[in-house]
Amino acid sequence: MTTRPPSVKPAGTTAALVDCDSLDAALDVFAALSVARERGEFYADELVPAAQTVLVLGGDGRDPRGLAAKLPRLLGASDAAARADHAGPEVSIPVHYSGPDLAEVAALTGMSEEAVVARHTAASYAVAFTGFAPGFAYLSGGDPALAVPRRETPRPRIHPGSVGLAGAFSGVYPRESPGGWQIIGSTSAQMWDTQREQPAVLLAGGRVRFTVAREEAAIAAVRAPRRAPAENLPAAVLRVVDAGLQTLVQDAGRLGAAAMGVGRAGTAIRGAYRAANALVGNAPGTAALELGHGGFAADALATTVLALTGAARPGRITGPFGSRNVAHGAPFRLSAGERLTLSPAERGLRSILALRGGVGGEAFLGSRARDTLAGLGPAPVAVGDEIRPAGAATHAVGAPTGQDPDLPAPGDVTTLRVILGPRDDWFDAEAIARLTDQTWRVAPQSDRVGVRLTGEPLRRDAVHSGVELPSEGVVLGSIQVPPDGQPVLFLADHPLTGGYPVIAVVHDDDIDLAAQLTPGGAVRFTLIADAPRTRTETRQ
Template identity: 50%
Template sequence: MRFLPVNLNALLVELADLEQTLALLASLQRAPLPGVQELVPAARTILVRFRPAATSAAELVRQIAGRDISQRAERSSTLVEIPVHYDGEDLAEVAQILGITPEEVVRRHTGSEYTVAFTGFAPGFAYLSGGHPSLNVPRRSTPRTRIPAGAVGLAGSFSGVYPQASPGGWQIIGVTPLAMWDLDRAQPALLQPGYRVRFVDIATQSIADSEIKPTATGQKGPENAACRSAQALAPDQAALRVRATGLLTVFQDLGRQGQAGQGVSESGAMDQSALKVANRLVGNASNAAALETVGGGLQLQSLGETVVAVTGADAPLDLTTADGRRWSLPRHAPVALAHGDTLAVGQPRAGARCYVAVRGGFDVAAVMGSCATDTLAHVGPAPLSVGDMLGVRPASTSAVVGAADLATDDLPTLEQEVVLDVVMGPRTDWFTAEAIARLATQRWQVTPQSNRVGLRLAGELPLDRAISGELPSEGTALGALQVPPSGQPVLFLADHPLTGGYPVIGAVAPYHLDRAGQIPVGAWLRFNPIRPFAELSPSV
């Protein structure tokens, strides 16, 4: 085993092959280590996230290094058959690469039983191992911008099924009408780690399409607009009517933990401290759902009497009464709104995202245990639309309005460079010495293509790799600096994918993640490595 640093609360265990990875995963699941929060297995690695207050990287390395990985992981008794129309646009090309006929590709693909090795990339996406050994083909040199839901593909030695329409670089050989992901199921992901899978050629089997669930996506849309209509409110229930949404306003809480087995990352507020403060100001639990809005433009009209608080970015706040009077409101303070009052959030002077909490909390349904909206995975409530009626729950009689620190000196601005501390690893050694030095010495600008998935950065010179080979997909941490072939890094934020196939040169330290979530487009960054890259030794 190799042990590689990821962050101050995560490490990566690298093993020789998939069989060893699954054996170690089974061992860690049978006898969990204290302090471990989540395990994200991949082709040859396991990402281990832990609570630093409960354990340390050194202790975990010592414990994991002593695990027996000689035993093969037990296979599940669950077998899932996936019917496929083998008419994919890459079928002929795959056959040509392998030097066989398309019919032989189909015969080999249906002639073996697969195992769900791990999940990632998207909710419900499973990496299937154990197929015919000859079915080993490279990803497409140029990924497609859109692959349809239900597409069956090959990449390396893995097979997989796209649960929803998305970009991708796998070689597509067919499509299935079976739903890989369905939020109406108790277990939304059809394929779970360890499950056995067999593909069936619909053309040669007596399977009627009517016998198969008719949707390939299975993805129910985020919270229906009908849930935000006046008719959905209880009699005399207070609400906030959305008069304007700004660039993007979504519900967020502290995220959905423990869903890696479904291929779902945590999501949650980009600035978690600001979310907690907003809730504390109105007397809510710190993890209650609030509104996260980027830039200016959000307008909310109170229907009935409500108490709100706005935290996060330094943005001007205005109140307009029903009869047209207008005045400014304080940030980081509870504000009582009368019936008809409209709260408006202006363009931030510093920072990027504001958080709006309401006393009693928003009447919004949780999805997979959280009200967070994951914009990449399309899990959680839909973004706000003009006209939405956001119901407000009654406040607890024991709720106590809190106070908040008004300091905003560290909010990022366009005028000053933002400095983020970085932990080097896990793939720092995939880059040249010049590139490693350049990460810290060169400044990077946040481009307009940035969003909740990540900040796309542009520097004068790219980060050159010392190792040019393809990296098998592996778990990625919040704050990871992943470097695609362009050499221009992407800083992964709240809605980042669970796994990724490009090397990560370092990761923003956890205590600077809230700051990273407040960086506006156009700002300049510098990275400050807090220690040099070094493998973690079991002897430490």
């Protein structure tokens, strides 16, 4: 299949990165693993193909050595015919070739505009990988003569349906966004539509052909029926009177949508989320409220049972039956006419407020989670919003769990365990030592996408200085290092793929603690062999 066998690198404790050295090899490996997965010969929660790699999340990805041993057999057993069947039918996209950069592309390639269009429509493209935005597909296999650089100055706004070129790739912008691709045309086809059962037209591993648009009727081939709106909503039980700075509906996230460029997202504090649902008797995976900065308050429109976990918050219940404190880590009753008021967290940042019966609302791709990076799922909770239950709880309320004593308070230094790789070989020994020897500060710009850290920069080695890393899949907990050397620790809403090297990945058991870091806080990293049991210490 390839002249050089793929190599397998650990990506934290839950994934492995298959390095294929070329786009064609990565496409072959992705197709072969997809077929093996369908046959039950290989297991993974998700496969994330990219420019030269395939990220294996969960399943066999948890054992990189075992995956490396079985990989040759998996690749050899997947014949070309099976891989071709996996790709599915070719999608035809009609394009109006009148883009603002068509003349520039013609000048760069030394062709006429008509020749650029002819060559662009003559090729059959493969959906190499997805990323950047939900539904944005990197299309490979075009005419090499159309390989042009990105614009020197990216546009702040590119309209949905814009067809562009960048390097060896073609692509279609699924929604309005900034970008630096050379725009040669546009299509009226909706490449991303959340009202469809399958929102993305283009899936990783698929085939595409561009045609010159002549009639709007030709676009109907890529459309799909819209879902009917939800009816018979249950009665609301809470009305929000203080939404804090970021209260979100969250659940366990979206699995199986990576081929459309959609990451898992979901709650940032998984242990607290599971505990809260168990306390109110909900089934695993039921949606709850994730509270961030600031306080929260809501009036009860009907009697319900709630539970608060994660970062502890002083709270009171007031109303016609008197006043009482809110228990943390235990189910509590909120009667109709009462008000629940929660203050900001004293230690840590994020809390889970679970409602017996779950938080209702329409699911998107099987999840009610808000993905703040992709803009998917329910909008952030606002004042006046009414919270409706999803349905009946499945079992009795749980026993109290109490508070988590291990969350960082102001002035604490939090220690997180890390596993080097998959791109630690882009850094010299001095940079590796600097990662673990210094105390990093949490920047104010941190959010659910990632914790931005400041400290002595991590510099690449001489071989990789100024080298651009082809986009590749990144995992939860990745510590990515941009050119300025200031790391970003990826949290729940991290991008599916990234173009900067990942020097290390936080151990999966420490992800919840990382999500509780507050702006201005301090954090240190320790290699997994030296990991301490107590991970938060108070600065004297």
